[in-house]
Amino acid sequence: MRRSLLSSLRAHLGRLVAACLAIVLGVGFGSLAMIVHSSASHGIDQTIGAQYKGVDAVVYPESASISPADIAAAHRLGQASSVITLTTAYMNVAFPDLVRPVGTEIDALYDTSVIAGPGTSSGRLPTATNEIALPARLAAKHKVRIGDQLRIDSYDGKSWTLRVVGLVDDTNSVGTASAVATAAAVKIFAPDAFIRGIGIAAKPGVTQLQLADAARGVVSDGLQVYTGKEFVQHEIEGYTHGIDVLGGVFGMFALIALFVACLVIGNTFTIVIAQRTREMALLRCVGASRRQVFTSVLAEAAVVGLAASAIGVVFGVALSALALTLSREFDWGIPPVPLHLDVASVFVPLLLGTVATLIAAVVPARRATKVAPLAALRPETAPAAASRAGVLRLLAGFLLLAGGGVLLVAGAAMHQVIIGAAGGAISFLGILAVGALLVPALIRLIGALPARSGGVPARIAVANAIRNPKRTAATTSALLIGVTLISLTCVGIASVQKTFDVSMNGQYPVDLVVTAYKEKMPATAEQQLRDIKGITQVVPVSSADVKAGGQDMTITGIDQDKAGSVIHNAALAGQLKQGTALVAYHTMEALKLTEGSQLTLVSGQHKLSLTVRMSVGHLDPITITSADLAKLAPNAATTGYWLAADPKADGPNVIDAVQQSIPTVKDLGVEGGLAERSTYTKIFDVLLIVGIGLLGVSVLIALVGVGNTLSLSVLERTRENALLRAMGLSRRQLRRMLAVESLLMALVAAGLGIVLGLVYGWTGTSALMGGQTVTGGVEYAVPGKLLIAIAAVATVAGLLASVLPARRAAKVAPAGALATE
Secondary structure: OHHHHHHHHHHOHHHHHHHHHHHHHHHHHHHHHHHHHHHHHHHHHHHHHHHOOOOOEEEEOOOOOOOHHHHHHHHOOOOEEEEEEEEEEEEEEEOOOOOOOEEEEEEEOOOOOOOOOOOEEEEOOOOOOOEEEEEHHHHHHOOOOOOOEEEEEOOOOOEEEEEEEEEEOOOOOOOOOOEEEOHHHHHHHOOOOEEEEEEEEEOOOOOHHHHHHHHHOOOOOOOEEEEHHHHHHHHHHHHHHHHHHHHHHHHHHHHHHHHHHHHHHHHHHHHHHHHOHHHHHHHHHOOOOHHHHHHHHHHHHHHHHHHHHHHHHHHHHHHHHHHHHHHOOOOOOOOOOOOOOOHHHHHHHHHHHHHHHHHHHHHHHHHHHOOOHHHHOOOOOOOOOOOOOOHHHHHHHHHHHHHHHHHHHHHHHHOOHHHHHHHHHHHHHHHHHOHHHHHHHHHHHHOHHHHHHOHHHHHHHHHHHHHOHHHHHHHHHHHHHHHHHHHHHHHHHHHHHHHHHHHHHHHOOEOEEEEEOOOOOOOOHHHHHHOOOOEEEEEEEEEEEEEEOOEEEEEEEEOHHHHOOOEOOHHHHHHOOOOEEEEOHHHHHHHOOOOOOEEEEEEOOEEEEEEEEEOOOOOOOEEEEHHHHHHHOOOOOEEEEEEEEOOOOOHHHHHHHHHOOOOOOOOEEEEOOHHHHHHHHHHHHHHHHHHHHHHHHHHHHHHHHHHHHHHHHHHHOHHHHHHHHHOOOOHHHHHHHHHHHHHHHHHHHHHHHHHHHHHHHHHHHHHHHOOOOOOOOOOOOOOHHHHHHHHHHHHHHHHHHOHHHHHHHHHOOHHHHHOOO
């Protein structure tokens, strides 16, 4: 049997390439997911572990602040050999390339003889109170060099001038590193600086657990005490939570790819066995048992699976190395991550790929054992597959579909993602189970038009597509899975993004609010803001101090006609009109106002009564039209601007530019929701790219399956195609017939997949976002262009998958194919 196995592998190597490609892609992306996750986690483990080298216990302010008494108690511990205080001051630093100071963290230096501390890439650490060391990347960003003078300001208005004496080595820092100064300097800058922890090193012979227990007994309640290892793990979890989530997403896509690969592998081995009917019958004739035939097919699958999985792992390692190399070219706030291979990330994908191949080959192997020995002595006939699905399978499919639908609705109504995901999986299994009934019906419906107008090839194509429902459903299911998942991803992300946008419009109606405190805006301020790249609208606002309900208040006035261009909430902008005041909720509570009540504003000799409308989101306490403000304060000066930004602009860059604009204004306030909106927009864009890219792999695998199954169709209909040729069907018409058949299956997969993607995307959005927004509402989106593109790609791909089988069918000579009849 070993010789027979090797001969079979050599003889059918070309056919097995399709299965190998499916396995390589599935296993490769599985390896990529695990290796990138392992490398990132390992890199952060090493980085954070190095930062806290020598620390055996940490007192951490979990739910209470660390007091001087706690620090003194830690110093008195007999089990401690060294005690350090981790202190941070939050200061404003005036960099030479900026108009205004920016907030910067400054850590206090401590004794590093036992516990590791910051190091420098150049220069030295500060030793005097007028010295500072900056993180190397921050210094490079603002073009600061050793020896330069910097002014730092505290939040209570005090200033100091410091000399830069060194650059902190931040090449392996997780996130943005802090500047450092002496402990005495930090005490001067901020006497109440934040104490973020107490690090303790143990004396020889004292374990970390013993030290932590001792510290726990002397510090205040509410402070958490970790061992050194526990604290490092605590810090790692804070950084790697996103990595774990991303690893889970990658892993899910890898499993999807393997699942689709299983369908392709099963179809491939069905084709190979269909071609080898006479060969297996001859083996039975010369004494091979059913068990030997079954074992030989599984052995063949094992060899193919192991070899392709090994190639897939190598492919995954190469992709991982490339991805990690590219990550070093971008500033993502993480240290350089080296490639790290562990046993699990290499052998688990290898094992999964091999096992998946064996599982997929079981059904074809069982079919091989049913070949009767006498079949080798009969004229070769085209292998046929069963054409009707069993009643039990259909019944089970409808039950799964109904049960999954109920869970989907329940998950969306109860806002439970797990219930909704279970409902989606169960209902989709139901769709696959009833595919033998559903797919031919849809093909018959869609094929009605080409059957009428496409001539004989089109009519035969429609008939062939519905002749073997089980095989057609299997062909369509592979592509259906990919299209459904891509549609689901696109619809879900678009719906979540729309929900987020509507929620943001409610919380932050204006992108940016620029305000000058206790001074007037210069005449050129509006034009300076308009010149900033990414700013699309600038509307000036004025303010005045008035009395409202007996209290001193500041009101804001804006042009009624221009307000709608910067207020994203159309309903809110529509309420702003003469005679109306938009009043924030907390202001309404303070003044004991209700919706629709009258508010009287007094400014000197002027008095004005306005109807109250509650504003939503972060607006000023009282906003009125500029026309009404002119009645109260005719000389009200322009004190700020409301800005709208381009949704595609880089939010942080726009905010930085706005913060550094209008240099003549000393104290410029910049607020609004642009930073948060921009951050989440980038996340959505990345998710969409990653989702489409990885799910596209499953579609590629599915297309291999479509081509494979069409090849089986050609094989089963060899004589039929020859008879059609003998009756006058040209090679071109035969190719067109197979192209139409492939097109019909691709159209059904695309149409059904998009419909399912809409249903799953909408219900998933409701389960995920319902109850998370301010209003509790969910917005549903239909990304029309993306869905059309998905349908077009699936259709074109289906046509391309038919090229090779059609060419193979057209090369068969009619006389040769009919000779055995």
